[in-house]
Structure formats: structure tokens, C-alpha cells
Amino acid sequence: MSILVDKNTRLIVQGITGREGLFHTQKMVEYGTNVVAGVTPGKGGEWVLDDKIPVFDSVKIARETTGANASVIFVPARFAADAMFEAADAGVELIVCITEGVPVLDMMRVRSYLDQKGVRLVGPNCPGLLTPGEAKVGIIPGEIAIPGDVGVVSRSGTLTYEVLYALKQVGRGVSTCVGIGGDPVNGTNFIDALRMFEEDPQTNYVVLIGEIGGTDEEKAAAFIKEHMTKPVVGFIAGQTAPPGKRMGHAGAIVEGGTGLAADKIKALEAAGVRVAKHPEEIPSLLP
Amino acid sequence: MKLHEYQSKQIFSQYGVPIPKGRVAATAAEAKQIAEELGGRVVVKSQVLVGGRGKAGGIRLAKSPEEAEDLAAQILSMEIKGLPVRKVLVDEAANIEKEIYLGITNDRAARRPVMMASAEGGVEIEEVARQTPEKIIKVHIDPLLGLQGYQARDLAAGIDLPREHWRAFGQIAQGLWQAYLKSDATLAEINPLVITAENTLLAVDGKMVLDDNALFRHPDLAEMRDLDVEAEAEIEARKYGLSYIQLDGNIGCMVNGAGLAMTTMDVIKLFGGEPANFLDIGGGASAEKVAAAFRIILSDPKIKAVLINIFGGITRGDEVARGILAAMEEVQPEAPMVVRIVGTNAEEGRKLLAEADMITAETLADAAQKAVAAAKGGN
Numbered sequence: 001m002s003i004l005v006d007k008n009t010r011l012i013v014q015g016i017t018g019r020e021g022l023f024h025t026q027k028m029v030e031y032g033t034n035v036v037a038g039v040t041p042g043k044g045g046e047w048v049l050d051d052k053i054p055v056f057d058s059v060k061i062a063r064e065t066t067g068a069n070a071s072v073i074f075v076p077a078r079f080a081a082d083a084m085f086e087a088a089d090a091g092v093e094l095i096v097c098i099t100e101g102v103p104v105l106d107m108m109r110v111r112s113y114l115d116q117k118g119v120r121l122v123g124p125n126c127p128g129l130l131t132p133g134e135a136k137v138g139i140i141p142g143e144i145a146i147p148g149d150v151g152v153v154s155r156s157g158t159l160t161y162e163v164l165y166a167l168k169q170v171g172r173g174v175s176t177c178v179g180i181g182g183d184p185v186n187g188t189n190f191i192d193a194l195r196m197f198e199e200d201p202q203t204n205y206v207v208l209i210g211e212i213g214g215t216d217e218e219k220a221a222a223f224i225k226e227h228m229t230k231p232v233v234g235f236i237a238g239q240t241a242p243p244g245k246r247m248g249h250a251g252a253i254v255e256g257g258t259g260l261a262a263d264k265i266k267a268l269e270a271a272g273v274r275v276a277k278h279p280e281e282i283p284s285l286l287p
Numbered sequence: 288m289k290l291h292e293y294q295s296k297q298i299f300s301q302y303g304v305p306i307p308k309g310r311v312a313a314t315a316a317e318a319k320q321i322a323e324e325l326g327g328r329v330v331v332k333s334q335v336l337v338g339g340r341g342k343a344g345g346i347r348l349a350k351s352p353e354e355a356e357d358l359a360a361q362i363l364s365m366e367i368k369g370l371p372v373r374k375v376l377v378d379e380a381a382n383i384e385k386e387i388y389l390g391i392t393n394d395r396a397a398r399r400p401v402m403m404a405s406a407e408g409g410v411e412i413e414e415v416a417r418q419t420p421e422k423i424i425k426v427h428i429d430p431l432l433g434l435q436g437y438q439a440r441d442l443a444a445g446i447d448l449p450r451e452h453w454r455a456f457g458q459i460a461q462g463l464w465q466a467y468l469k470s471d472a473t474l475a476e477i478n479p480l481v482i483t484a485e486n487t488l489l490a491v492d493g494k495m496v497l498d499d500n501a502l503f504r505h506p507d508l509a510e511m512r513d514l515d516v517e518a519e520a521e522i523e524a525r526k527y528g529l530s531y532i533q534l535d536g537n538i539g540c541m542v543n544g545a546g547l548a549m550t551t552m553d554v555i556k557l558f559g560g561e562p563a564n565f566l567d568i569g570g571g572a573s574a575e576k577v578a579a580a581f582r583i584i585l586s587d588p589k590i591k592a593v594l595i596n597i598f599g600g601i602t603r604g605d606e607v608a609r610g611i612l613a614a615m616e617e618v619q620p621e622a623p624m625v626v627r628i629v630g631t632n633a634e635e636g637r638k639l640l641a642e643a644d645m646i647t648a649e650t651l652a653d654a655a656q657k658a659v660a661a662a663k664g665g666n
Contacts, residue, residue, distance in 0.1 A: 078503055103471055103501035104393060108430035111398050127600075141600040141630060156546025158598040162651065165598070165629060182545060184395045211546055214395045237549040240534075240556045241565070248530040248545025248567040250500060251395070256413050261553075278554045280652055 002131040002176040003151070003196040003203070004094060004122070005033075005070065009135050012062050012071040012092065013038045014083045016048060016055060021074035024098075024139050025049065028072075031142040033135040036066040059083075059090040070094040072128060072137050080124060081106035088119045095187070096137050097123035104250070107185040114187065121187025125250065127157040127179035130164075140164070140177060148173015150286065151197035153190060154209035155182050155216075155249070159237060162279050163209060170283045175203040182249025184213070190220035198228055205231050205286050208273070212238030213252045213259040221267035233285045234273045236261045288497045291334045293376045294511050295493035298470060299477070302462040306490050309378030318359030321377040322352040328380035331358045333365065333372040336516045338411065343367045348380060370515055381491050382484035387446060388412055389460065390476030391428075391467045400428045400467065402460065404442040408479030434464040455488045470508060471501030520583050527579040529568055536561025538662050539584040539593040539622070541577075543568050543607075551596045554651055560659035563587055568607075577610025578617065585620050592623050592662035594654055599630030608636035612643060623661040627654040 011028070015021040016038025026049060029035050037054055040046075044057030056062035059071060071087040073080060073095065080099040087095045095114070102124045114121050122129060128138010133147040139157075145164040152167075152174055154160040160179055167174060178193045180186055190208060197203045206228070210217040217236065224232050239261040241247045243254040254260055265275050274285040290298070296306045308325055311334065312318040322329045333345030340346050345367050349355035355377060365372045386408035394401040405415055405423045415422055424445030426438040439460035443453045459480065467475040474496040481489050502509040514522055524531035530545065534552075538560050542548035545567045552562035564587065568580050584593060597607045607628065627648040628636040637647060646661065648654035 077500065101500045103504075104473060104498050105400075105430065105468065105471055105501065108393070108399055112429065112431050139600065144600075144630065154546075156544065158542075158544030158600060159546035159550050161598050161600050161630065162547060162550070184393065185398050209546070211549060219396075235550075237546045237553060240552045240562055241549055242532070242534065245532050245565075246499075247532065247549050247565055252545060252549070256416075277557055278652055278655075279550060280650055 002134060003193070003200050004176060004178065005129045005131050005137050006134045007034070009070050009137065010034050010036045010066065010068045011137060012036065012059060012066070012068040013074065014059065014071055014087065015074035016040055016053070017043050017046070018074055022048060024074065025053065027142070028136055031136045033137065036068050037062040059086045059092065063090045063092060068092065070096070070137065073097040073099055075099060077101035077103070081110050084110045084121065085113060088114050088117050093119065095119060095121045096126070096128050097121065098126060098128055098138055099123070100125040102183065104183070104185055107183060111185055111187065122178065123181040123186060125183045126181030126186070127160060129179070130174070130177040132174050138179065140179065144168060145177060146173040149175055149202060149204040151175045151193070151200065151203040151206045152177040152209070153193035153197070153206065154179055155211050155251070156209055156237065159279065160209060163207060163235070163282055166280045167283050172283055172286065175200060182211070182251050184251040190216050191223045194220060194223055194228060198230060203230065205233070207282055208232055208234045210234065210236045210264055211249070211252050212236070212241050212247065212254050212261050213249070215258060217264035218267040221271040221273065224268070224273060225271040231287055232273045233282055234268045234275045235279055235282060236264045236268070236275065288499055288502065288512055289336045289516070290495040290497065290511055291336065291374070291513065292332065292493055293334055293374070295475070295495040296490060298466050298495060299462060299490055299493050302465040302469070304459050304462040304466070304477070304490050305488065306493070307378040307381055309376055311374050311376050312359060313374050315356045315360035315363060318375055318377050319352045319356035322349060322355035325377070325379045329355050330378045330380050331355055331362060332376040332378065333362045333367060334374040334376055335367045335370045335372055336513055337368045337370060340367060345372065373515070378491070381481055381489050383481045384484050385482040386479035387448070387482070388415070388476070388478050389463060389480045390474070390478065391463060391472070392474045394427065397427055399430050402426050402428060402434065402438070402442065402464065404446045406446040408481070412476070412478065428464065433468070434461060451486070452482065452488060459488060459490070470495065471498045471505060472496060473498050520586055524566070524583050527576055529566065529576065529580050529583070531583055532565040533587065534562055534564055536563045537589045537591040538658050539563045539587065539590045541566050541568060541580050541584060541593065541595045543597050547596065547598060551594065551651065551655070554655040555594065555658060558652070558655045558659045560655070560662055563590055574606055574610035574613055577607055578614035581611065581614035582618055585618050585622070590622050592625065592658050593620070594658035595624065595626045596651060596654060597628045599628065599633055603631050604628040604633040604636030605639060606632070608639040612639060615643060625654050625658040625661060627651065
């Protein structure tokens with residue numbers, strides 16, 4: 001078991017003929033992910049990766065033809081909202097949007113619409129999902145994690161890799177790694193992931209990696225206190241970030257006194273979460 | 288991206304929000320001419336992207352064109368909170384009976400825009416929110432439906448606005464929402480929105496912040512960027528698609544990924560050092576981009592050591608190493624370098640750097656400690 005993606009995932013890649021899309025499709029296929037189709041409007045009928053993966057003009061046709069149940073989006077930011085709407089309307093159950101730089105008003109509309117349809121979104125501006133040994137959807141390097149019982153949920157990209165790598169160094173494996181992304185408005189949040197990990201029989205521990213900005217970590221802390229029986233270890237990035245400055249990620253900003261790392265750490269510790277001082281300390285804090 | 292008052296008000300006006308007659312001036316003579324055209328009393332307002340302009344003496348009332356000229360000359364020679372005043376807005380002075388507040392911003396937690404009104408305008412809304420939050424009336428706007436008429440009426444009633452103004456208030460609220468929506472703003476506020484002695488509503492001050500991610504669909508608005516508020520190195524970094532923020536410490540950082548870049552700063556601090564910057568070279572960074580990043584970091588004279596932390600995923604370690612070596616040749620840095628490369632092609636990267644005089648590290652904690660020691664000259 002795992003959450004969100006596994007061997008049964010049948011994946012569509014939106015933007016498969018683009019540079020990033022094609023590169024990462026190859027990596028996903030090499031990892032063993034079942035990529036059943038790609039979509040690039042205007043390139044329907046072509047094939048990519050040694051003619052193994054068919055390209056369609058629309059997600060609807062791709063899904064009807066291949067029975068896909070998930071989609072990963074690599075299209076440029078200006079087309080990302082359209083791509084998410086299209087996937088949702090085509091009946092895809094899980095959408096993972098890797099694209100960075102999607103306007104926040106677009107994301108508010110997308111999120112509002114997807115919630116009405118009951119479609120799960122991960123991202124945008126995220127590294128995607130990795131269930132070691134089964135499937136990866138997105139850009140997380142597959143070789144830095146091994147299968148195991150630690151669920152990882154994170155707002156970051158390379159910082160997540162750092163943690164996966166540190167876990168692997170001590171032989172700890174991962175059930176699923178969920179990169180929820182660094183944007184102020186996104187799909188799946190910490191609480192969604194925590195709830196899934198709590199219910200997943202393979203997961204025994206959870207690592208939560210947050211950063212400055214917003215109040216999602218505080219809300220996650222309240223949820224952990226109320227509902228989590230599995231131990232949670234945390235890390236919060238941005239303790240030295242100056243207020244009012246956006247630290248790379250669109251959502252990583254301390255505004256009007258909210259979003260401070262210190263407040264998040266305090267909230268998590270009050271909920272019984274062991275918070276690491278630096279990412280390489282995380283494995284030693286896991287029971 | 289923040290807009291100036293005059294820019295914000297012009298945008299509001301395009302969507303039907305009434306604003307005072309007035310124009311922007313870059314010289315005292317222009318200010319005088321505008322005052323002459325307007326006739327009567329005018330307000331001369333510094334256009335800088337910081338709060339507290341009034342307190343700093345950057346907003347003054349003039350009774351004649353000559354006085355407007357004098358005041359403009361004074362204000363144009365000022366610096367407010369470190370920013371030079373390059374322009375003044377000369378507005379017809381309003382006869383203010385009452386000041387209220389009306390604004391829209393994104394509510395991250397609710398994942399939708401929120402429109403807020405308060406009967407207490409002219410003061411910082413954050414201050415009102417802290418002291419008397421019950422005085423702020425809020426309505427959340429469905430991003431798929433937009434602001435509804437009843438929501439604006441709820442705000443008007445909530446702040447006890449006299450009924451005779453509801454209609455005009457509704458139009459202003461709708462105009463502000465349209466300005467917000469069509470400009471991809473993250474903040475649009477009228478503070479104060481005044482009731483004049485002539486019993487009309489008028490937006491005498493305005494502020495807008497735009498979503499940087501949406502500027503691609505607003506080339507006209509993107510041109511309004513005021514470069515005075517950014518450090519030169521930050522402007523340079525943007526040209527190369529790098530995310531750079533200058534800080535006060537002496538250890539330069541070059542990292543791939545925003546979260547890891549923040550973490551690298553934190554770990555430097557944890558081991559007793561002070562980071563000099565935040566710098567994310569992004570994914571798949573090429574040698575050329577890395578060289579640019581290097582030049583930008585080293586342009587800061589405070590730098591005593593540089594910590595390079597690369598987790599190779601999409602970014603390949605050997606490519607980064609080549610970028611570092613190319614930049615080293617070009618910049619000839621004196622500061623010691625601590626490099627940590629992990630992940631894809633890390634081994635090849637390390638081999639390339641071994642020939643140069645660089646300190647290498649296996650872990651992030653180790654790298655941070657070595658950089659702190661190097662910055663203190665104890666290496």
C-alpha cells in the first residue's frame with residue numbers, strides 16, 4: 001500500500017512533447033511508471049519515446065482511448081489553468097501539476113472548480129509524487145528513495161530530495177512522498193496528506209516539511225494533535241528569511257506578522273511533533 | 288510588484304472609481320502648472336513605495352500654485368525611508384467629511400479574494416485588524432462568480448454607511464473588484480475612500496500590488512515597475528531568471544531550489560554564521576546561469592566565504608561544477624569556497640572542482656560549519 005500513486009496508476013502526461021515534459025516522461029517510464037498517453041494539442045497521432053507512447057490532441061480522447069486515471073502537467077504557466085480544467089472535465093481523478101509560476105487568481109478559479117467536481121489536485125509548483133519501487137509522477141529523482149514505512153509530505157522540491165536522501169543513507173524507506181508545492185493556493189494540503197498517511201497501512205511514520213508563509217503548518221499541527229496516532233517529525237525552512245520578501249516560492253513570504261517559521265515550529269512542537277534543527281537530523285528523530 | 292498611488296488610482300478610475308482631478312509631476316515647475324490648471328487648493332503627494340509618507344512630511348496641502356511649487360521642490364529633494372522621491376502627485380484637495388476604508392486582498396486560507404470595509408479609514412488597516420478586528424467587515428468573493436451586488440450592500444450596511452451612499456458605494460466596490468481581477472492584483476485598496484462635503488464618494492488614496500506570476504498577460508502594467516525599491520543585484524538576478532535576495536551577513540549562498548536555499552541559510556545561522564543572501568539558481572541550471580549567479584553573489588563586498596549547495600536532481604552536478612569553474616576564471620574571487628554537490632553526476636562534479644582550490648563537504652551540516660569557519664578566517 002501507499003497513497004495516491006502505485007503500480008495501478010495509468011498516467012497521462014500533458015505537455016509531453018515539450019522539453020521538460022519529454023525528459024521527465026522518459027525518467028518516469030524508466031522508473032516503471034505506467035505512462036499510457038501524452039497530450040499536446042495539435043500533435044495528436046504522433047508517438048514519442050521510440051514510438052511507445054501515443055500522443056493525443058485532448059485529455060478527453062487520451063483518457064477514453066487508454067483508460068488513464070491520472071494526469072501530470074508540464075505545460076507552461078500561461079496554459080496551466082486550462083490544462084487543469086481540461087483534465088478535470090475529461091474525468092481524470094488525480095491531477096499533478098508540476099508547472100511553476102501559475103497566477104494566483106487562476107489557481108483560485110481552478111481550485112474552486114475542482115472542489116466542486118471532487119477531483120484531487122497536487123501542486124502546482126511541486127515536484128510531484130513518488131511511491132518508491134512502484135511509480136513516480138513528476139520530477140522527484142527515483143534513485144534517492146527506497147521503499148519503506150515513512151510517509152513524506154513537503155512544500156518544497158530539492159529540500160525534499162535532501163530529506164529522502166538522508167533517510168536512504170540510514171536505510172529508512174518511504175511509503176509515498178507527496179510534494180504539495182510552494183504556491184499560496186494549491187490543491188492537496190498538509191492535512192489531506194496527513195489524513196491519507198494516517199489511513200495507509202504501509203505508513204507508520206510521517207515527515208512533514210514546511211516553510212514560511214501562510215498558516216498551513218499551524219493547521220496541520222492542530223490536525224496532528226486531534227487525529228494523528230502515527231508519530232510525526234517536522235522541519236520548517238526559512239527561520240532566517242526577512243519579512244516582506246518572497247523567498248523564491250510564491251507562497252514563501254512572511255506578511256503582516258503571519259507565516260513566521262518560529263510560530264510554525266512552536267505549533268508543531270505543541271502538537272507533539274519532533275522538529276529537526278536541520279534536515280539531516282530528521283532520520284535520527286524518527287522512532 | 289507594487290504600484291505607485293498615481294498608477295493605482297489611474298487603474299481604479301478606468302473601472303469607474305471616482306478619483307480626484309490631478310496629475311503626476313517630476314519637477315516643481317510642472318507641479319506649479321498642474322496646480323494652476325486645477326485652481327484652488329491642491330495636495331502635493333510624494334510617490335514612493337513605502338508607507339508613512341504623511342508622517343515623513345511627504346504629503347502637504349498647498350493653497351496656491353506658488354506654494355505647490357515650493358512644496359514640490361522640497362518633497363522632490365526628500366528621501367523617505369531610504370527611497371528617493373522622483374515624482375509627486377498633484378491632486379485637487381477634497382473637502383473631507385468622513386474617511387472609510389475599502390480593499391481587496393487574497394485570503395490564502397480561504398483560497399479566495401476577500402473584500403474588506405471599515406468605517407475607520409485613513410489609518411493602516413493592519414493596525415485596525417490588530418486593535419479592533421470587529422470594525423472590519425469582510426465578504427469573500429467566489430473567484431468563478433465575482434463580486435455580487437448584495438455583498439457590496441452587506442459591506443455598506445456593516446460599516447453603517449448612510450443609505451444615500453449605498454448605490455455609489457456599490458459601484459465603487461464593483462469597480463475595485465474589476466480593477467483587481469483584470470489586473471491580476473494581490474492587493475487593491477482605497478484608503479481612505481472619503482465622503483466629501485458635497486456628499487459624494489471619492490477615492491483619495493490608492494494602492495495596488497500585482498501578482499508577479501501574472502505579469503506575462505499585462506505587459507503594459509509590467510512596464511510600471513519601479514526599480515528604486517530593489518537592490519541592483521536583485522534586478523540583475525531577475526535578468527538571468529535567478530531568485531536573489533540580499534541579506535546582512537557575510538556568507539554568500541548558491542543553492543538550487545527555494546526551500547533548500549532557505550534551509551542552507553538557516554543551517555549557516557544554526558552553526559553561528561550569518562548568510563549574505565538567498566539565491567536559488569532554479570532547476571536545470573546551465574553553466575552560464577551559474578556563472579551569473581556567482582558574479583551576483585561576489586558583487587556584495589561583505590562576502591567573506593561562499594557556500595555552494597547543490598542537490599542534483601534535474602540539475603546535474605558536473606554542469607554546475609563547470610559553471611563554477613567558468614565563473615571563477617572570470618571573477619577571480621578571493622573569498623574561500625565551500626562546495627557540496629550531491630545527487631546526479633555529483634562524482635563528476637566533485638572531480639572537476641578538486642583541481643580548483645575549493646573546500647568540499649559531504650553533508651549540509653558539514654558544509655555550513657566549514658563555511659562559517661572560513662568566513663571567520665579560521666580555515
